[in-house]
Amino acid sequence: MKNVLKKSVLTLASLGLAASVLAGCNGDAEEAGNADEFKGKITIWDGPRWPDKDDNKYHWLEAKIKEYEEAHDGVEVELVQVPWAEMGDKLGVAIAGKSWPDIAPVDISGSSVSIDHIEQGVIEPLDAYFDKDAKADFYENALDAYTYDGKMYGIPNAITLHSMLLNLDLFEEAGVTPPEGGEWTYDEFLDAAKKLTFDRDGDGKTDVYGFSTYVLPGYYESWPFFYKNGGSPLNEDMTEFTFDDPETVQAIQDLADLKLKENAAPETLGGNDVGGTFQAWANEEQRTVAMQPWATWAIGAAQGKYPTNFAVANYPTGKSDKPVTIGGVGGWVMFHQDEDANKKAAVADFMKFISTDKEQFVMAQNYGIFPARISASEMDPFKDNPEMTRAMEMSDQVVMLPRHPEWQKIDEAIQTQLQLVFNGEKTAEEAMADAKKTVDELLK
Amino acid sequence: MTQIPMGAVPKKDNEKLKVLKKPNKNVFLQMKKNYSAYLFLLPKLILFVLFVAIPVIWAFVLSFQEYKIFGSEFVGLDNYIKVFQSEAFLVALKNTLLFTVVTVPFSVLSALVIASMIFVLGKVSQSFFRSAFYLPTVTSMVIIAMVWRWMYNYEFGLFNYILGWFGIEQINWLGQSSSALWALIIMQCLIPFGVGIIMYLASMGSISHSLYEAARMDGASSFKQWLHITIPLLKPTTLYLVLLSTIGSFQVFTQIIMMTGGGPGNATETLVHLIYKTGFRDFEFGLAAAQSVVLFVIILIFSIIQFRVLRHDE
Known part of the structure; x- marks a missing residue:
């Protein structure tokens, strides 16, 4: 009986979707197709998310697939489990061989799928399946991240951002007061970093450093520091490299000098060891760094696997007086479909099915991300999680790449x-002058 | 059992050899005659064609195209021009050459020395050392790279720990341009060349004892016997191993992606890592294919030079 009821609800939801499709497609019914008429297989790739009691990190999507298949006779959804670290490479190979899945979790400005792929038609636009009202439930910046040339190329699922994580035990040990409300200037941050660098056992060697992070293509933990004086890597119309302006150069040099001049950061500052950097902050056996910037997943890790007494703070402000952070938007995209309009509609239907406000709420609570839907945020997924709430307050500081x-x-x-x-081999001025030569070539 | 004097060929086999030297004009007839041999070869041949020959030919074709998902365009030699105009390619070539020039002689020479030391041991000890030195060959390079990454760790690594005993300041092995590539070279040199050791041991076993006996009677020391008998007679094996390790060194990749990602800056960028980035990060498969063809030509040239220098004089 329960199943029948569930089935009815889902059928009604599908009918509602069909109606909204017809409403949203402005008479382009042929292109939108009819999801209910599709019989066949939909393939979705996903990475591990939060574990259930059996440590199955795919349980959420598996349950959703089961629910969907029960409500749609003749539709089979195949889940391909792909570790996140391999997702980019696997998608790259799949795209090159035109053997892509129907759906995958992709940031379209990320490493595996780019604007170039959209221009080549690898990603399907979804406008036929979303009317204006349906789009209105997404945060503007989230929707913008999946919009190109006026078309919507994915369903935003989650917003992430970077924040400063402060180890409060080390602050207490060094007698440093954390910034009030998590807001501070660069001078205050520098002062704290110096005081948080200390020799615990008196052997003449530094045991704890104030700050550390890494620098690696594709990672942006350190970048908000470079924006602190109002800089950005490219000008507004993306025709010119602008990280070489004196204010940005100064901001870059300031952070490097934290190690090179102030000795308030370890030798590994600016290295490429992501795991090692995190361990230095979070691992109970190390805890050799007091402050590090991380994406929001680290908040979940510090509340779970690596229990840490910590606080979330803004990146320090510079001459612009505005705190800045770099954000990203994750979501589901539909890969190129052949001419079967009904399959396209069914794929879109399933994508919507796993992107409802309820699902985004569940994911926010369990997976440490911020919902991309306004209605999901309004359900207050972080009411018992002050650190995530604090990080979410930084949403209005987000600058997209x-x-x-x-x-x-x-x-x-x-x-x-x-x-x-x-690593002290070049000054920020020399390095950015060299970067400019390469970047300006690429911008031509 | 009939004893066959060395150098002699049985009459029947001799006739077969003549047949091989003058191939039958009707190839198909001959194939039909030896169909069972071809049947045994077929599975491997199919796999070779599918997974080696076709991709190689396709890469060559791709190198003249600008790859697009839906319909690539023929661009002539544009990709090759880009390869040689690219500063990144030249840096990667320079790094790869340095890596190869240092690691190949060291690996082959160390394999020769280790094999020579093992060869004089008893059977049990020989088996033990043979297995011990071959172990890294069957161990994943990913695992080896992870262990070495730890050994090079600035704060907790083994090397800096040892340096500390002598009061020497810690080195940021993988974080400085001046040391990163050398750190990878040292790692490569210190990983035993297992295949080389096994092959040298096998070749040493086939050297006639009479040569050493004669040398001993002439009063040659062990070192002179090694220098004037062992090394010259191992020349074909050395040629093979030099070729093998040169090709391997030119294709160095796993260590780079696991330990440095080509950095800091582009201090450890190598050709195959660059090809990987061009293909699977930038999706410029045409350019990546052109880089691969250039790498193939470079390896080919090196191989021909090595073959001419080291070939066994009959």
């Missing part, structure tokens, strides 16, 4: 030069 088709190459040109600044 430039969405240039050559961004990955531009990013590499900048980050490889930044590495040389942090």
Whole structure:
């Protein structure tokens, strides 16, 4: 009986979807197709999420698939489990061989799928399946991240951002007061970093450093520091490299000098060891760094696997007086479908089925991300989680990275030069002047 | 059992050899005659064609195209021009050459020395050391790279710990341009060349004892016997191993992606890592294919040079 009821509800939901499709497609019914008429297989790739009691990290999507298949006779949804670390490479190979899945969790400005792929038709637009009202439930910046040339190329699922994580035990040990309300200037941050660098056992060697992070293509934990004086890597119309302006150069040099001049950061500041950097902050046996910037997943880790007494703070402000952080938006995209309009509609139907406000609420609570839907946020998923609530308050500080088709190459040109600044081989001015030569070539 | 004097070929086999030297004009007839041999070869041949020959030919074709998901475009030699105009390629080539020039002689020479030391041991000890030195060959390079990454760790690594005993300041092995590539070279040199050791041991076993006996009677020391008998007679094996390790060194990849990602800056960028990035990060498969073809030509040239220098004089 319960199943029948569930089935009825889902059928009604599907009918509602069909109606909204017809309403949203402005008479383009042929393109939108009819999800209910599709019989066949839909393939979805996903990475591990939060575990259930059996440590199955795919249980959420498996349950959703089961629910969907029960409500749609003749539709089979195949889940391909792909570790996150392999997702980019596997998608890259799949795209090259035109053997892509129907759905995958992809940030379209990320490493595996780029604007260039959208231009080549690898990603399907979803406008036929979302009317204006349906789109209105998404945060504007989330929707923007999946919009290109006026079309919607994915369903935003989650917003992530970077924040400063402060180890409060080390603050207490060094007698440093954490910034009030998590707000501070760079001078205050520098002062705290110096005081948090200390020799615990009196052997003449530093045991705890104030700050550390890494510099690596594709990772942006350190970048909000470079924006503190109002800089950005490219100008607004993305025709010119602007990380070489004196204010940005100063911001980069300031952070590198934390190690090179102030000795308030370990030698590994600006290195490429992501795991090692995190362990230095979170691992109970190490705890050799008091402050590190991380994406929001680290908050979940510090509340779970690596229990840490910590606080979330803004990135320190510079001459612009505005705190800035780099954000990202994750979501589901539909890969190119052949001419079967009904399958396209069914794939879109399933994507919507796993992206409802309820699902985003569940994911926010369990997976440490911020919902991309306003209605899901309004359900207050973090009411018992002050750290996530604090991080969520930083949403209005988010700056998105430039969405240039050559961004990955531009990013590499900048980050490889930044590495040389942090290991003291070049000054920020020299490094950014060298980066400019490469980036300006790419922008031509 | 009939004893066959060395150098002699049985009459029947001799006739077969003549047949091989003058191939039958009707190839198909001959194939039909030896169909059972071809049947045994067929599975491997199919796999070779599918997974080696076709991808190689396709890569060559791709190198003249700008790859697009839906319909690539022929661009002539544009990709090759880009390869040689690219500063990144030249840096990667320079790094790869340095890596190869240092690691290949060291690996082959160390394999020769280790094999020579093992060869004089008793059977049990020989088996033990043979297995011990071959172990890294059957161990995943990913695992080896992870262990070495730890050994090079600035704060907790083994090397800096040892340096500390002598009061020497810690080195940021993988974090400085000046040391990162050398750290990878040292790692490569210190991983025993297992295949080389096994092959040298096998080749040493086939050297006639009479040569050493004659040398001893002439008063040659052990070192002179090694220098003037063992090494010259191992020349074909050395040639093979030099070729093998040169190809392997030119294709160095796992250590790079696991330990440095090509950095800091581009201090450890190598050709195959660059090809990987061009293909699977930038999706410029045409350019990546052109880089691969250039790498193939470089390896080919090196192989021909090595073959001419080291070939066994009959």
